[in-house]
Amino acid sequence: MNFEEQLLMELKNEIAHRADRRRRLTRRLSIGGAAALVAASAAVAVPLLTGTESPAYAVTKKADGTVRVQINEFENADRLERDLAAAGVRADITYLRAGQECKPGRGKTSGRTAMGPGSDAAARIVKGGLDIDPRKIGPNQTLVMEFAGNKDGSRLSETGKASWVLTATMITGKVSPCVVAR
């Protein structure tokens, strides 16, 4: 088989894989007992506590090798990236205002599952935070996470919980900067 045929086969696999990923992520997820709204094909909304005195975020290394991230405020994405890198997680973090999203196509997507409920996912949403497994991020790969929410902390529900919407992708090689759509 010449390389053109080989490539065509791989690309068709990629199309099937993407279709499968869209199906899986569009399914409703229930996180931490709260019913979560699926806002976009690859986005999951989870409750976020606001109005507390807690720091903007917390990064903790756990004994099982995963890294726990708790985000309280959308502040200092660059420092969070550095703290994650120090914990062995190569991540690209973007904070967006509510309803915003980055234009798709920020890099070459890989076959790995970036986010989801399954154990194959690099990032899992657990109790309003993220558990990230650095071993599921390959060499030369970056876990790209785009958080959209309300930075001003305006309350979305009567329980006083604001929410964020996370879109996660695993990108191989270079990650281009987020260009806000619309």
Next chain:
Amino acid sequence: MRRKQAKIATDPVAFEAFYRRHVDAVTRFLARRVDDPHTVADLVAEVFMAVLDSAHTYRAELGPEIAWLYGVARKTISAERRRAYKQLQLTDRVGGRRPLATDDVTRLEERIDAERHARKLLEAMTELPEGERAVLELVVIDQLTVTEAALALGIRQSAAKVRLHRARQTLRNVPFAMSGASG
């Protein structure tokens, strides 16, 4: 939220037809700009991956697929150049390369050799400002019409005409600059 997915990015049959229509043209487009068979093969793969990501940006009413596809290919090449510059030191670039059979390498080398004249012309254009060079390249080297070149670059047709005119003014003593479609 996410736009409706274009058919070629979601339907394997539609994609295969698209791929077979254009894989040769894309390979030649890249062979005019890159003289290493492995890099050409990697770039062909990246261009078609980019097609899956950006298929929703194609508008049939604006012009032929090939003009849009050359636009995608140009962006892929410039991303590759930025990356090659940044990652010069990183050895894992080589590890990430597509495996090529000897036959593939030979065929690609023939393609690259066939395009050597075009590569020479491209070198002669390096002094032009980027915007003008881009139009001249697509019209003279890649044989697009001005309308198609404008589509590939995402600029207005009138702007493409102005740039082409300026580029030809600058290179008026170079014979090749006057060839190519003018429509």
